Amino acid sequence: MKLSKKKFVADFTRTLHERFALSLEDSSNYEFYMSLGILTRAYYAKAWQKSTEQLKRNQSKQAYYFSIEFLPGKLLKSNLLSLGIYDTVAAGLKDLNLDLDELANYEPDMALGNGGLGRLASCFMDSLASCGLPGNGNGIRYNYGLFKQKFVDGYQVELPDSWLTSGNVWEVRKENKAVEVGFGGEVYLVPDGSGGLQPLYENQEILRAIPYDTPVVGYQNDIINQMRLWSVEIPLREEGKYLTVEQRKAVEDITAVLYPDDSSEAGRLLRLKQEYFFVSAGLQSIHNYFTSLGLPIEDFPSKVAIHINDTHPALCVPELMRLLLDVNGLTWEKAWDLTVKTLSYTNHTILQEALEKWPIFMVQSLLPRIYQIIQEIDARFVAEKTPQVGPTLVRNTRIIQDGVVHMANLAIIGSHSTNGVAKLHSDLLKNVVLHDFYLLYPERFNNKTNGIAHRRWSQLANPALSQVLDETIGTTWRKNIEDIALLKAYREDDEVLKALHAAKRHNKERLGQLILEKTGVRVSPDAIFDVQIKRLHAYKRQLLNLLHIVKLYLDLKGNPQLAMVPRVFIFGAKAAPSYDYAKTIIKCINEVANLVNHDDTLQGKLKVIFLENYNVSLAEVIIPAADVSEQISLASKEASGTSNMKLMLNGALTLATLDGANVEIRDAVGEENIYLFGLTVPEVYGYYQRGDYCAMDYYHADPVLQKVLNAFVNGVIPNIQQEGHVIFESLLNYNDEYFVLRDFASYVAAQAAIEADYQNQRHWTQMSLQNIASMARFSSDRTIESYAADIWHIESKQ
Numbered sequence: 001m002k003l004s005k006k007k008f009v010a011d012f013t014r015t016l017h018e019r020f021a022l023s024l025e026d027s028s029n030y031e032f033y034m035s036l037g038i039l040t041r042a043y044y045a046k047a048w049q050k051s052t053e054q055l056k057r058n059q060s061k062q063a064y065y066f067s068i069e070f071l072p073g074k075l076l077k078s079n080l081l082s083l084g085i086y087d088t089v090a091a092g093l094k095d096l097n098l099d100l101d102e103l104a105n106y107e108p109d110m111a112l113g114n115g116g117l118g119r120l121a122s123c124f125m126d127s128l129a130s131c132g133l134p135g136n137g138n139g140i141r142y143n144y145g146l147f148k149q150k151f152v153d154g155y156q157v158e159l160p161d162s163w164l165t166s167g168n169v170w171e172v173r174k175e176n177k178a179v180e181v182g183f184g185g186e187v188y189l190v191p192d193g194s195g196g197l198q199p200l201y202e203n204q205e206i207l208r209a210i211p212y213d214t215p216v217v218g219y220q221n222d223i224i225n226q227m228r229l230w231s232v233e234i235p236l237r238e239e240g241k242y243l244t245v246e247q248r249k250a251v252e253d254i255t256a257v258l259y260p261d262d263s264s265e266a267g268r269l270l271r272l273k274q275e276y277f278f279v280s281a282g283l284q285s286i287h288n289y290f291t292s293l294g295l296p297i298e299d300f301p302s303k304v305a306i307h308i309n310d311t312h313p314a315l316c317v318p319e320l321m322r323l324l325l326d327v328n329g330l331t332w333e334k335a336w337d338l339t340v341k342t343l344s345y346t347n348h349t350i351l352q353e354a355l356e357k358w359p360i361f362m363v364q365s366l367l368p369r370i371y372q373i374i375q376e377i378d379a380r381f382v383a384e385k386t387p388q389v390g391p392t393l394v395r396n397t398r399i400i401q402d403g404v405v406h407m408a409n410l411a412i413i414g415s416h417s418t419n420g421v422a423k424l425h426s427d428l429l430k431n432v433v434l435h436d437f438y439l440l441y442p443e444r445f446n447n448k449t450n451g452i453a454h455r456r457w458s459q460l461a462n463p464a465l466s467q468v469l470d471e472t473i474g475t476t477w478r479k480n481i482e483d484i485a486l487l488k489a490y491r492e493d494d495e496v497l498k499a500l501h502a503a504k505r506h507n508k509e510r511l512g513q514l515i516l517e518k519t520g521v522r523v524s525p526d527a528i529f530d531v532q533i534k535r536l537h538a539y540k541r542q543l544l545n546l547l548h549i550v551k552l553y554l555d556l557k558g559n560p561q562l563a564m565v566p567r568v569f570i571f572g573a574k575a576a577p578s579y580d581y582a583k584t585i586i587k588c589i590n591e592v593a594n595l596v597n598h599d600d601t602l603q604g605k606l607k608v609i610f611l612e613n614y615n616v617s618l619a620e621v622i623i624p625a626a627d628v629s630e631q632i633s634l635a636s637k638e639a640s641g642t643s644n645m646k647l648m649l650n651g652a653l654t655l656a657t658l659d660g661a662n663v664e665i666r667d668a669v670g671e672e673n674i675y676l677f678g679l680t681v682p683e684v685y686g687y688y689q690r691g692d693y694c695a696m697d698y699y700h701a702d703p704v705l706q707k708v709l710n711a712f713v714n715g716v717i718p719n720i721q722q723e724g725h726v727i728f729e730s731l732l733n734y735n736d737e738y739f740v741l742r743d744f745a746s747y748v749a750a751q752a753a754i755e756a757d758y759q760n761q762r763h764w765t766q767m768s769l770q771n772i773a774s775m776a777r778f779s780s781d782r783t784i785e786s787y788a789a790d791i792w793h794i795e796s797k798q
């Protein structure tokens with residue numbers, strides 16, 4: 001949109017006055033932030049209305065991305081950038097002696113997700129709108145997002161995230177789009193008067209679902225999509241009745257808090273309620289919209305594509321069947337045909353323990369009609385497939401097995417497409433994890449390698465790098481990310497290399513400032529900034545990183561004059577509240593940090609910084625400052641990873657196992673611009689097959705490893721009496737489930753190569769340039785374009 005600085009300043013002053021009855025002088029940053037939000041909303045209102053009306057008029061096919069998590073972070077700057085008024089607004093505020101960055105800080109970080117899966121959903125929202133594709137989000141408006149993390153004596157402590165307390169400027173409550181969602185009771189099938197059966201519900205509890213819509217502003221294209229999040233309420237007719245505090249709370253609980261990613265939380269009734277709640281509300285509202293178009297129901301799949309993001313919304317399968325059977329009165333065969341054509345599913349994990357299963361009694365008592373339908377799907381699947389493929393394959397793939405409902409099986413059987421999130425991951429799904437399904441439905445399996453919304457992770461997070469790009473290759477890369485490859489031509493250009501180095505240094509200083517404020521530790525921008533930011537999980541092997549740090553510490557203690565490029569190891573990670581082992585690792589990292597950061601004999605060569613409360617906003621400061629990107633999961637365990645892509649875009653060099661999307665990063669940048677180490681997938685599977693991994697052997701054979709592990713139990717690392725033993729035993733007595741000791745030597749060697757190479761600043765920056773220039777294929781625009789073309793069959797309006 002067009003906006004002059006003068007008009008902005010006038011609009012802003014007026015908004016402040018109208019909304020808060022305040023003059024500039026009497027306002028505080030909170031009012032400034034709110035007014036800016038309200039004004040931004042006014043700026044996009046027309047485009048939002050137009051986008052919605054156009055879709056309805058053209059009866060365009062739309063995609064709906066069902067996800068129990070969205071992790072957008074802050075929206076103010078992103079909306080301004082997308083509207084094309086970022087610079088004007090920043091300049092206008094400056095004239096008023098205000099700072100956009102400072103005001104933006106007042107926005108709470110919207111954290112309705114745990115990590116990769118939720119952030120991916122938000123990157124997809126951004127790309128759908130920016131590619132002009134008609135795609136909507138559908139999820140839950142949790143009153144409390146992911147817990148806030150604090151460290152107390154080195155231990156993780158969780159605090160509630162009450163992000164809605166001072167209001168949310170972006171959302172719009174849509175009272176007239178509310179629907180009802182039913183739970184419990186009994187269901188009888190009774191004659192419908194025309195020879196069929198219809199369900200009769202008794203004693204069902206009815207709840208009201210209210211949608212809150214948040215606009216998703218496309219990048220400078222006047223297209224606005226929306227993310228619809230559902231909140232539970234007591235139905236109006238029940239409001240008149242007396243309800244006890246407990247009864248009210250039981251209702252409100254459904255959308256009260258996001259579950260932390262954690263297998264020990266599996267099987268909680270409230271989680272199942274959440275899943276059905278947003279699935280049923282979302283499907284009903286899509287069904288209502290479709291009905292309003294006045295088309296025959298057979299057209300449903302040509303107007304609607306519904307995506308199941310991991311198994312959490314897998315109840316889409318029986319719920320869509322329910323609507324088509326019970327509301328539209330279709331035959332089973334017809335309803336099933338439409339359902340499978342409408343739905344598609346993405347798998348995000350290969351960890352067996354993370355595959356979702358629900359006990360039959362829970363599904364049956366909470367959702368009696370849904371359970372009937374699941375039983376029928378299962379029975380028909382068994383009847384149809386047994387003669388074709390035999391009983392064994394059917395037993396392994398059916399939905400209901402051993403008293404539990406297998407949600408992945410439900411999702412695969414009930415949809416026309418199943419995809420993994422990186423080439424390697426999709427191959428593992430076909431060949432190992434979901435091999436039996438692949439035999440049944442080979443045509444349903446495909447790959448969609450993840451991507452990132454590069455606008456947020458470059459333009460917004462890294463203005464210094466963006467400016468170098470503008471000055472070197474022009475500004476077309478901002479609209480068309482393929483053009484970032486133009487940078488490759490400047491590999492030998494010393495001016496450009498110098499500018500890239502200076503931008504990195506600037507970002508390291510910015511992060512250093514934040515580290516100083518948050519931890520009191522001073523870090524040098526001359527040091528290598530080595531970054532591992534992701535959820536804390538044993539398979540991601542933060543522990544391997546820590547063992548190497550302890551090795552460096554012991555090396556320095558053994559020889560204080562040791563020549564070593566100074567290192568700052570930076571961590572950001574939350575552990576699920578009941579994941580004890582992950583919390584143990586946090587405590588150990590914090591105690592190692594305590595030890596090394598205050599030891600003057602190390603002469604500042606080694607610092608360990610564990611920043612509290614890692615979230616999207618913190619990521620935006622850490623990532624641009626990284627020199628080294630730690631992607632060190634045990635090969636085969638990380639489905640894709642997405643921080644690997646964000647870090648590469650920002651010029652960090654990747655230190656990686658050949659896992660998830662790291663393989664494709666290697667293909668993009670070339671072997672010589674990445675540091676690989678560790679076991680490969682076939683080697684890991686070889687160990688599993690032979691069952692002959694012996695962690696103790698590696699301990700006995702390697703004196704360095706002995707010293708490092710002993711440090712956890714002999715007092716060298718203080719204050720970890722308990723925790724040190726837990727780590728020690730997990731590696732030696734419990735045989736090191738994730739092959740940390742097996743990969744240790746190879747990891748140490750890769751780290752040594754990094755240290756050697758870093759000293760040649762020119763060459764290092766050349767490798768960094770190659771990484772930046774190769775990132776286009778990891779744009780979520782590319783990912784979303786192929787979902788749109790291959791799976792959803794939706795088209796751009798541009």
Ligand code: 26Q
Nearest residue numbers: 116117259260261262348421638639640641642
């Ligand atoms: C399960 C049961 C009960 C409560 C919560 C959960 C739960 C919540 C979140 C289970 C899983 C998640 C999130 C998983 C996730 O983020 N997976 C990551 O997805 C990314 C996007 O595809 C990949 O890049 C990562 O490799 C993958 O780990």
